[in-house]
Amino acid sequence: MKELVEYILQFGHLNTQQIDLVLSKAKKSALRKDEYFSEAGKIPRQVGFVVEGVVRGCYYTNQGEEITRCFISENNLVVDYVNFETNTVSSDYLQACTDCTLLVFSKEHWEDLSRIIVAWDNIKNKMVQLCMYQKSRKGPVISQDATTRYLAFLETHPSLINRIPLTYIASYLGVTQQSLSRIRKNLR
Template sequence: MNQLTEYILQFGNLNPQQIELITSKATEIELRKDAYFSEAGYIPKQVGFVVEGVMRGCYYNNKGEEITRCFISENSLVVDYINFDLNASSSEYLQACTDCKLIVFSKQAWEELSQTIVGWDAIKNKMVQLCMYQKSRKGPVISQDATTRYLEFIENYPALTNRIPLTYIASYLGVTQQSLSRIRKNIR
C-alpha cells in the first residue's frame, strides 16, 4: 500500500487518518497474464493501481483485428474512467500483459472516499486526468514509417520492450509481428 500512498500524496495533502481510510477501502489482487481487468460490453466496476506488471488497453476494429491502444505500467491508475463514472458499458478491454499485482477500489468504496474525505475530489480529479492522459498519449503516428514508430515506442516505453509480448507491440505500432521482427533485426 506504500506505493499507492506515495502516488496519491503527489496530488495533494492528506492526514494519517485519511490515508488509513483510503487504504482500508482498497483490496490487493493479482491478475495472471492475459486476464482482463475490465472488458468491452461490460460496465467497469473498479479503479485499479498497478503495483507490479504491465496492463494494456485494447479494442477490436471493424475488421475484427485486435488493436493495442496504450500500455499502463507500475505506479499508474488503470480504469476506463469515463464508463466507470457514467456506469456505462465499455468499448475496450483492459488486459494484463504480464502477471500483475493491483490495488483496487470498488465503485462504492471510490465514491465513499469522495463523501468522507474533504479535498479527495481534487486529488482524485488530478489522478484521473493523469490516467486519461497516459492512456491517450504516445500513440504511434501511422503516417510515420514503421521503423520510426518503433524507435519512438522504445523512447516512450524503454522498460517495456523486453517485458511484454511482441504481438502487443506490433498491434500498438500497426504492423505485423513479422515486420516488427525485421525492424528489430535491422536496428541491432
C-alpha cells in the same frame, strides 16, 4: 501500499488518518497474464493501481483487428474511467500483459472516499486526468515509418520491451509482428 500513498500524495495532501482510510478501501488483487481487468460489453466496476506488472488498453475494429491503444505499468491507475463514472458499457478492454499485482477499489469504496475526505475529489480529479491522458494517447504517428515509430516506442517505454509480448507492441505500432521482427533485426 507505499507506492499508492506516494502516487496519491503527488496530487495533494492527506493526513495520516485520511491515508489510512484510503488504504482500508483498497484490496490487493492478482491478475494473471491475459486476464481482463475490465471488458468490452460490460460496465467497469473498479479502479485499480498497478503495483507490479503491465496492463494494456485495447479494442477490436469492425473487421476484428485487435488494436493496442496504451500500456499501463507500475505506479499508475488503471480504469476505464468515463464508463466507470457514468455506469455505461465499455467498448475497450483492459488486459494484463504480464502477471500483475493491483490495489483495487470497488465503485462503492471509491465513491465513499469522496463523501468522507474533503480533499479527495480534487486529488481524484488530478489522478483521473493523468490516467485518461495516458489511456487516450493515440498510438504512434502512422505517417512516420515503422522504424521511427519503434524507436520512439523504445524511448518512451524502455522498460516494456522485454516484458510484454511483441504482438502487443506490433499492434500498438500499427505493424505486423513479422515487420516488427524485421525492424528489430535491422537495428541490431
